[in-house]
Amino acid sequence: MADRDRLTIELWILRYRPAQDEEPHFVSYTVTYTEEMSVLEALQSIKDEQDGSLSFRWSCRMAICGSCGMMIDGTPKLACSTFLRDLAPGPVKIAPLENFPIERDLVVTVADFVKKIESIYPFIMPKETKPVEAGEYLQTPAQMAAYEPFSDCINCMLCYAACPQFGANPDFIGPGAMALLQRYNGDSRDAGSRERLDLIHGEDGVWSCTAVGLCSEACPKLVDPANAVNQNKTNSAFDFFLRGLRKENHS
Amino acid sequence: MTRPPKRTIAPIFWLLFGAGGMLSALFGTGLVIVTGFLLPASPPSYQAAAAILHNPLAGLVALATIPLFFWHGAERLFLTLKDMRAGPRPLLALISYGAAAVGTLVTILLIFLMEFGS
Amino acid sequence: MSERRPYVRRQSRLWWASRTYRGYTLRELSGVGVAVYGAVLLAGLDSVRRGPDAYAAFVGWLSTPVAIVLHLVLLAAMLLHGLTWFQTLPKTMPRLIVGGQAVPQKTITNAAIGLAMLCSLALVIGALS
Known part of the structure; x- marks a missing residue:
């Protein structure tokens, strides 16, 4: 460890301080780094040693909390699982997540995303609730496999930063919320598919998607949100043509 | 609870796009090789070509294939023009889907004339 | 503060031309x-309908x-189109579970591409015979 070369790398960080700056601008920082150092650690070293005003979100440092998503050399990534050795020799461009308003430096506004997540009934709606004494709602491993990857979403919003249709239409429900929707619609214990599908038949629902597919490539947890959006495009189309045949049973 | 959002008619175009996309993905490459390269290399006689195409079954196949190819291209053209912000959306839709609609009508007319004309 | x-x-108005989205x-x-x-x-079909001269002109143009x-x-x-179509295909369907395990999307894509090669090959062989 001790005799390893001390390497340096230049980071261009997009800064925006709402009280001082009219608009965002890049500021250059040079950090010394070691083989195993992540972008997040570099940002922390800048904050500790060079400029305490640099703002960014982080929490777990192990790709599970979804807080440190940012654009690294133009690609949406988690700063904690992106390593400087892979970005050398630099300079590396670091910017807040694409397609989101910037609150401050690398921190973006998440309010709309949270609203979308809340809107799709993100909980199991059983056909009939039963008392606790009646026991669990059972599920086979195969039934679980049908939705399991969609439950791995960590709400990091990298997929939204990768989606040009979300960039063009901020009201598009987007890949992340659709993955959560499919997590419940694909669950054998759930009976809320109809209600959730009714939310996404519109222009701002699945029909804004043009199957670019980069959301799934950006996903650090292999959730495959493109699959969630596009299988529900198929579902929405079926519903469009066959809705006359279905029994209306909501009051 | 909020009212469900308004539906779009996108599924209609999407279905046509999907049918044309599937047909061309399965057969398109072979078709281009046959009509673009094999046919000019050793063209069948006019009588042979006419005999094939005057078969109502061939007419039906052409009637299904050609318009679906048009609708497939129209959907992709529309979405690409929309991505490029080439103009107001209704205009882009009119150009793209309009061209496919005209192409479909012309195809129906020509095949009708071929099968039932003199 | x-x-x-x-x-x-x-x-950017030109996002569709950027490196990231060029493939799309x-x-x-x-x-x-x-x-x-x-x-x-359609033009070829119509040339046959219009008669031997038009057909000869179309074949000549080819x-x-x-x-x-x-x-x-x-x-x-x-x-x-064929390649990307079948790459997208597994995204448009529910996860396929066989024997309790999800079938990899690559398997679905490869099977569909194989089918497309058979379809196109059948056309070519049909035309040659």
């Missing part, structure tokens, strides 16, 4: 090639450099 003034970045835009344009080829098919280049472009478009 706590002033809130979110900065909204405008999406090409894929979409390959679909337009499908429609162009539909028009070529051998011109312009037609050959056009068909090479259309062939490339069809190949790109």
Whole structure:
């Protein structure tokens, strides 16, 4: 460890301080780094040693909390699982997540995303609730496999930063919320598919998607949100043509 | 609870796009090789070509294939023009889907004339 | 210090031409090639309807450099379209569970591409015989 070369790398960080700056601008920082150092650690070293005003979100440092998503050399990534050795020799461009308003430096506004997540009934709606004494709602491993990857979403919003249709239409429900929707619609214990599908038949629902597919490539947890959006495009189309045949049973 | 959002008619175009996309993905490459390269290399006689195409079954196949190819291209053209912000959306839709609609009508007319004309 | 003034970045008008999205835009344009080829098919069909002279003219046109280049472009478009179409196919369907395990999307894509090769090959063999 001790005799390893001390390497340096230049980071261009997009800064925006709402009280001082009219608009965002890049500021250059040079950090010394070691083989195993992540972008997040570099940002922390800048904050500790060079400029305490640099703002960014982080929490777990192990790709599970979804807080440190940012654009690294133009690609949406988690700063904690992106390593400087892979970005050398630099300079590396670091910017807040694409397609989101910037609150401050690398921190973006998440309010709309949270609203979308809340809107799709993100909980199991059983056909009939039963008392606790009646026991669990059972599920086979195969039934679980049908939705399991969609439950791995960590709400990091990298997929939204990768989606040009979300960039063009901020009201598009987007890949992340659709993955959560499919997590419940694909669950054998759930009976809320109809209600959730009714939310996404519109222009701002699945029909804004043009199957670019980069959301799934950006996903650090292999959730495959493109699959969630596009299988529900198929579902929405079926519903469009066959809705006359279905029994209306909501009051 | 909020009212469900308004539906779009996108599924209609999407279905046509999907049918044309599937047909061309399965057969398109072979078709281009046959009509673009094999046919000019050793063209069948006019009588042979006419005999094939005057078969109502061939007419039906052409009637299904050609318009679906048009609708497939129209959907992709529309979405690409929309991505490029080439103009107001209704205009882009009119150009793209309009061209496919005209192409479909012309195809129906020509095949009708071929099968039932003199 | 706590002033809130979110900065909204405008999406570039040329995003579709950027390195990230170039592949997607090409894929979409390959679909337009499908429609162009539909028009070529229609023209050929109509030449047969109009009679021997028109048919001869159409077949003659197919051998011109312009037609050959056009068909090479259309062939490339069809190949790109077919490949990307079947790459997208597994995204449009529910996860396929066989024996309690999800079938990899690659398997679905490869099976569909195999089927497409058979379909296209059948056309070519049919035309040659």
